[in-house]
Every structure is written in structure tokens, then in C-alpha cells.
Amino acid sequence: MATLPESYADTSKVQQKTNKFINQLAFLAIAFGIIIRLAQYISNRSLWGDEAYIALNIVDRSYLELLQPLDYDQAAPPGFLWIEKLAVQLFGNNEYSLRLFPLIAGIVSLLALYQIGKWTVSAIALPISLILFSCLKYPLYYATEVKQYSSDIMVGLLLCLLLIPLRDRILKKSKVFLLGFLGIVAMWFSHTAIFPLGGVELACLITSSPQKRKAIVINRLPAYLIWLIGFALYYLFIISKSIKNESLQSAWSPEYPKSIFDILWLLDSIGRFFHKPLGFVGVADGIAILAFIIGGITLYRSNRINLLILISPILATLTATYLHKYPFRTRLILFLTPYFILIIAEGAAFLLSQLNIAKFNQTKRRNYVGILGVIISCSLILPASFQAGKYLFQPETKYELRPVIAYIKAHQQPNDVLFGDGGGASAQLEYYAGKYGYSKSQYVLGYNDFLKKEEISDQVWSNFQKQFNQLQNQPRVWFLFSGIGLKDKRAEIVEPRLDRIGQKITYFEQPGAFTYLYQLK
Missing domain, CATH: 3.40.47 (Peroxisomal Thiolase; Chain A, domain 1)
Structure with a gap:
């Protein structure tokens, strides 16, 4: 019976131990993220203004009335409002009931990000992305806010879990219609579902084998028609009514580019994204941008399919923004944070992968790059982790x-x-x-x-x-x-x-x- 060379066997064992350690780090990051979110939830801070306004709509209206434009200049998808209404009816009119669904969405998002990270980024990038998503201020805060932003993240990630494995596959008719139905359900639970739904599916089509692409389009045409008809009806009867709200329109108007050639607006908006809604503060903001650029280049060289899948929701959202159909602003684009985080983590992981202490003198240049990776990773992870850790003892409050x-x-x-x-x-x-x-x-x-x-x-x-x-x-x-x-x-x-x-x-x-x-x- 043939045996592996001893050196190869040793390398294989080291690799297995490394992978096991990385996976343990990933699960530790998920556990920490869940604990911090539970600590915030249990602290039971007072509802602040926007939360109270949406809560008044939920408490005072029937399920059918929640389909109408909301009072107090609020807007939220019907599915989210109905789940909130059900929680209040089951568990009483209180903060815990109102924040339960956002909390569940925040925890589900952590688990979904783990699987998507395994599919799209390197092994080292996986725990980095999970630590950042667990600890960064706004993804953490909105997991216990009576608003739809946490469930927007969850719906987008669940759509990725649904669509990515279907790439390059011909589906049975029953699954095609199920795909169409799930797309409609996603839209009813999230105004932003159309961006990951359309973006990721288009990315999967573009990157599928040329021999199969036409067959895939023909195969999934019923699902696409269901999505288009469903979105058109949803837009007509739900979204368009919110758009008519002058207060919301005036609040959103500064977040649109002046024209399709407004590159300065694009650069400024992408740059501001790293501060809010991502939550990087001070120099970490600029470091995160650098890591994002490195991560994008790394994925472009190593796996362009995964890069296109990760940036497709971002590109879809920006397209809608340039058409003045969706504002690219703060919490309204919180659902894009996981995709940015995965690319940032890939950039940090690439730099870390260059580090080889055992052969430091032989590969000095690469090790200097690796040391830079350590500095960048620590600059991104440590402040966010420290701030999140404080919430265990001093949960964030707003207007008590x-x-x-x-x-x-x-x-x-x-x-x-x-x-x-x-x-x-x-x-x-x-x-x-x-x-x-x-x-x-x-x-x-x-x-x-x-x-x-x-x-x-x-x-x-x-x-x-x-x-x-x-x-x-x-x-x-x-x-x-x-x-x-x-x-x-x-x-x-x-x-x-x-x-x-x-x-x-x-x-x-x-x-x-x-x-x-x-x-x-």
C-alpha cells in the first residue's frame, strides 16, 4: 500500500490543525456576536423617537391597515410589520416583543454570513469577517432596534444562500416556481431584497458556463417573470405610496448623484460608507478602505466569480441610486455591510498570508507585507471588539x-x-x-x-x-x-x-x- 512522503504528511497535518483553529475562531466570533446582541436586547433600553413612531403604527393598526402608508413619516415592508404585530399580540406590547424579530434576524445573519464566507473568501478571511460583523457598531446596534434594517441584512444573506448554490444548474419546474415564490416573499419582508435578488442572480448568470447560460435563462424564465410581476405590483401598491411622502423625499434627496457622470459623489459616498453604516472610526476608516481595495484586487486575481457575486448587490443598489430610485445613505444601505466586510476581510487575510516566521530571513519582503497585515487586522478588529465588549457591562442607551x-x-x-x-x-x-x-x-x-x-x-x-x-x-x-x-x-x-x-x-x-x-x- 502506497504511503505519503513524511514531509507531505506533516504538512497535511499542519494544514488540518490550521483549518481547525480557523474554524474554531469563526465559531468563537459567532458566539461572541450572539452574546453581545443578547446583552443589548436584555438591557431593554427605552424606545427612542423613530422606534416609538413605528411601534405606534404596529400597535394601533390592524394587519390590513399596515398595508397603507404609515403615520409619522415612517416606511417599512409589510412582512416586517406583520411579524412585529404578531409578536406584540403573542408576547404583549413591550420593548422585548418589538425587538425580538430584529434580534433573531441579527443572529440568523451571523450564521448565514459564516456559510457565505466559506463559499466566497479564503479560510483566514472567514473569522476576520465574522469578528467584524459581530462587533462593528451599526450591524450590532440595529440587531436590537425596532426597525427593518436588521431583517434587511438577513433577507439579503438568505437570498445569497439560496441563489449561489443554484449557479450553473438547470432546475425542475417545481423548484423554478418555488424560486419565484421565495423571491416575492423576500420583497414583502425587505424593501431592499430586489438588490441582492437581482444582483446575485445576474452575477451567477454572467459567470455560468457559456454552453449552459441560454438553457438556464430559458429554464428560470417563469421565476424571473414572477419576480418582475411581483415587484411591479409591490412597487405600485406599497413602495410608491411611501415615495409620495414629501418629508421622506426631502430627507433622501441629498443622497442622490447629480448625474450619471457624478464620480465625485460616488467616491464620497463609498468613502462615507466605511464610517456609517459600517462603523469604522478615526484612522480605522481609512485602513478599512485600504483593506477593501486590497481585498477586491485579491479576489479579482484569485476568483473573479466570487468577487462579482459579492459586489453585485452593491452595484445593483448604486444603479438604483443613479436612477434616483433608492437613496445611498447610512442605515438605508446597512444591508450592504456584509459584502463590504467580506472583501475587507479578504484584503487583511491576503496580507496575513504573506507572513512566515519560520522563514523570516529567506522571505523578508513577504514577511514585511505580513507584518503590515497584522497591523491592519489589529487596527480593524481590536477597536471594534473593545467597543462591543463594553456593551456586556454598559449596553448602549439612546434617549431614556x-x-x-x-x-x-x-x-x-x-x-x-x-x-x-x-x-x-x-x-x-x-x-x-x-x-x-x-x-x-x-x-x-x-x-x-x-x-x-x-x-x-x-x-x-x-x-x-x-x-x-x-x-x-x-x-x-x-x-x-x-x-x-x-x-x-x-x-x-x-x-x-x-x-x-x-x-x-x-x-x-x-x-x-x-x-x-x-x-x-
């Missing part, structure tokens, strides 16, 4: 109005009234008031201009006074504030203006939110 309202409830007199500012506190107060037993006659929402730094005119004060008259002439009012930068505004703006209408009795503060109790004049 819930404990403020609980404080008011414990210290109020029978006829006290709540008055919420016209920003984030309005949404939060409207959501939490009912949960703490306040009727609509016991709180008032208003004064959007109150926190402006500019001098308030007599006319504006007159308008405020009309709103204050809604307080049913009660002498004691709790003024609630919630939002960004309030701490600086408190002494500079809030107190002086409230002092014009009454006398301060007490004050209570939580992160991102506070309340004043005033005796009105």
Missing part, C-alpha cells in the same frame, strides 16, 4: 424617557399634566403614556420650535401660550425633553425659557432625556 416617565408617575400629584417637546419626546410620550396609565387629556404634545437657539419672537410665544392653554389651567406641569444634544441646551435654552412661564420645582435626568416640574404663573 421611560425611566423619566416612571419617575414622574411616582412623584406626581393627581392633577399634574405632562407636556412633551415636539421632537423625540412626542413619539416616546405618546407610546409610553398609555403604558403608564395616562389618558390623552393628561398630556400635551407640541412646541417644535422651543429648543431652537434663535430668539423666540412675541408671536411664537403667543403660539406657545395657546398650547399651554391646553393644560386645562393646571398649575403644575411636567415638561419632558428627549433627543440629541439636550444636555447643552438645558441650561442655555430650556431653563431660561421655562422660567418665563413659571417657577421650577424639581428636575430629573436620564441619558438623553430629562424632565422639569414647573409651577406655572
